[in-house]
Amino acid sequence: MQVYGLDRTIREQPFFAGLQEAFCMLVCGCARNVRFEAGQYLFHEGAPAEEFYLLRHGRVALELHGPERGSVTFQTLGPGELAGVSWLIPPYRWTYDARALTLVRAIAMDAACLRQKCEEDHHLGYEMMKRFMPILIERLQATRLQILDVYGSPGQ
Amino acid sequence: MLPRIGRIQRRRRDGPEIWTIEIEPEHGAAAFVPGQFNMLSAFGVGEVPISMSGDPAEPGRLVHTIRAVGPVSSALARLEPGQPVGLRGPFGSGWPMEEMAGRDVVIVAGGLGLAPLRPTLYPLFGERARYGKVVLLYGTRSPGDILFRRELERWRRRLDIDIEVTVDHAGVNWRGHVGVVTALIPRAAFDPLQAIALVCGPEIMMRFAIAALRNVGLADDAIYLSMERNMKCAVGFCGHCQFGTVLICRDGPVFRYDRLRDLLAVKEI
Numbered sequence: 537m538q539v540y541g542l543d544r545t546i547r548e549q550p551f552f553a554g555l556q557e558a559f560c561m562l563v564c565g566c567a568r569n570v571r572f573e574a575g576q577y578l579f580h581e582g583a584p585a586e587e588f589y590l591l592r593h594g595r596v597a598l599e600l601h602g603p604e605r606g607s608v609t610f611q612t613l614g615p616g617e618l619a620g621v622s623w624l625i626p627p628y629r630w631t632y633d634a635r636a637l638t639l640v641r642a643i644a645m646d647a648a649c650l651r652q653k654c655e656e657d658h659h660l661g662y663e664m665m666k667r668f669m670p671i672l673i674e675r676l677q678a679t680r681l682q683i684l685d686v687y688g689s690p691g692q
Numbered sequence: 693m694l695p696r697i698g699r700i701q702r703r704r705r706d707g708p709e710i711w712t713i714e715i716e717p718e719h720g721a722a723a724f725v726p727g728q729f730n731m732l733s734a735f736g737v738g739e740v741p742i743s744m745s746g747d748p749a750e751p752g753r754l755v756h757t758i759r760a761v762g763p764v765s766s767a768l769a770r771l772e773p774g775q776p777v778g779l780r781g782p783f784g785s786g787w788p789m790e791e792m793a794g795r796d797v798v799i800v801a802g803g804l805g806l807a808p809l810r811p812t813l814y815p816l817f818g819e820r821a822r823y824g825k826v827v828l829l830y831g832t833r834s835p836g837d838i839l840f841r842r843e844l845e846r847w848r849r850r851l852d853i854d855i856e857v858t859v860d861h862a863g864v865n866w867r868g869h870v871g872v873v874t875a876l877i878p879r880a881a882f883d884p885l886q887a888i889a890l891v892c893g894p895e896i897m898m899r900f901a902i903a904a905l906r907n908v909g910l911a912d913d914a915i916y917l918s919m920e921r922n923m924k925c926a927v928g929f930c931g932h933c934q935f936g937t938v939l940i941c942r943d944g945p946v947f948r949y950d951r952l953r954d955l956l957a958v959k960e961i
């Protein structure tokens with residue numbers, strides 16, 4: 537019953553939309569439901585990227601901190617979005633903090649488990665890559681806009 | 693072509709280096725449509741185009757929001773109540789208020805780009821039943837840069853309009869969205885097949901916003917944007933604001949995207 541429940545939850549995630557049945561079962565084996573209270577961290581910069589999160593409910597802030605500026609939020613995420621991409625690329629360590637802004641319910645995907653399954657079945661691996669690439673590209677473009685500081689005063 | 697005289701009635705700080713001034717024209721009001729601009733002159737300094745940012749239903753109270761970036765805009769932003777200001781206008785094309793009736797309206801504003809769009813919001817919110825869904829997506833630099841903050845907060849309390857604000861970066865006390873305004877577009881609730889979008893902000897932001905609107909299914913002829921180029925005469929004589937085959941002052945500043953599509957991609961103009 538519980539497996540069916542998680543399976544359905546996973547199918548409802550935009551990230552897995554249209555995923556083949558067989559792949560869905562494979563992915564499901566790496567997933568679990570998790571919950572974070574407001575203020576709790578999903579992960580910290582520098583720590584091993586052991587899980588990534590598909591948000592079902594609530595909001596998460598991605599933060600960096602420096603000695604003078606304190607914590608700076610550079611992106612917030614909401615339901616249907618994915619927190620954490622560092623699990624995909626060596627050295628598999630988080631490069632920022634992720635903090636729950638509200639109560640967060642999410643599906644946590646075991647990164648080592650998913651990486652292993654992708655290695656064993658490259659069709660699954662390619663399917664995962666096709667789903668991750670647009671997210672990475674979107675973030676790259678957003679970062680470009682933020683770096684250009686388009687709203688700043690000219691000459692600033 | 694000679695400027696009329698107006699007097700500053702009020703002046704309010706609306707952000708870092710941004711001031712909103714209210715001008716009372718000495719010889720009566722000139723009606724304007726949202727999206728139009730006036731040529732404002734600071735006497736002895738110069739004249740620049742500045743969009744209307746107030747309510748078109750109150751043409752006797754001209755409202756302009758100015759960022760002090762150079763000599764003329766800084767002189768205008770410094771004017772105190774009672775001081776004179778030169779006025780020519782209103783000039784230019786407006787936002788497509790008639791075409792918007794009966795359709796979902798998506799407004800995408802970036803930074804100071806909210807100012808030329810604000811005049812559309814008064815009739816949109818005032819005659820709410822004339823339109824389908826109304827969505828305002830506003831992106832700016834940081835929480836301290838949010839323009840017209842009190843008004844936005846008041847409008848956000850309404851249940852029949854969706855207003856989302858996002859900033860490029862924020863400290864830990866900000867509870868709202870962080871990220872680029874384009875990221876709000878796929879999440880917004882509107883029907884792309886019958887929506888009309890108005891976009892105003894820095895040109896790079898507008899190009900990204902247009903790409904995101906097209907991605908969710910808006911047609912090129914359903915997207916409008918407001919362009920800025922340096923101007924002198926404002927009536928299509930001098931050619932100063934030429935942008936490829938169009939003159940921004942005479943043919944714009946508001947354009948339907950399909951008219952500008954090929955020009956926007958060209959770097960040299």
Ligand SMILES: Cc1cc2nc3c(=O)[nH]c(=O)nc-3n(C[C@H](O)[C@H](O)[C@H](O)COP(=O)(O)OP(=O)(O)OC[C@H]3O[C@@H](n4cnc5c(N)ncnc54)[C@H](O)[C@@H]3O)c2cc1C
Pocket residue numbers: 690691729738740741742743744757758759760761762763764765766804807808919920921922923945
């Ligand atoms: C149709 C139209 C509507 C406008 N509406 C507004 C408005 O509502 N509020 C407002 O503050 N400004 C608006 N502007 C821009 C405004 O006209 C310019 O900022 C102004 O002309 C600058 O003159 P200046 O003498 O103060 O500075 P300048 O010495 O001319 O410029 C100072 C610096 O600002 C840069 N700059 C000049 N114009 C712009 C611009 N449009 N965008 C970004 N950087 C610029 C210059 O490259 C230079 O680096 C509008 C422009 C147009 C064409």
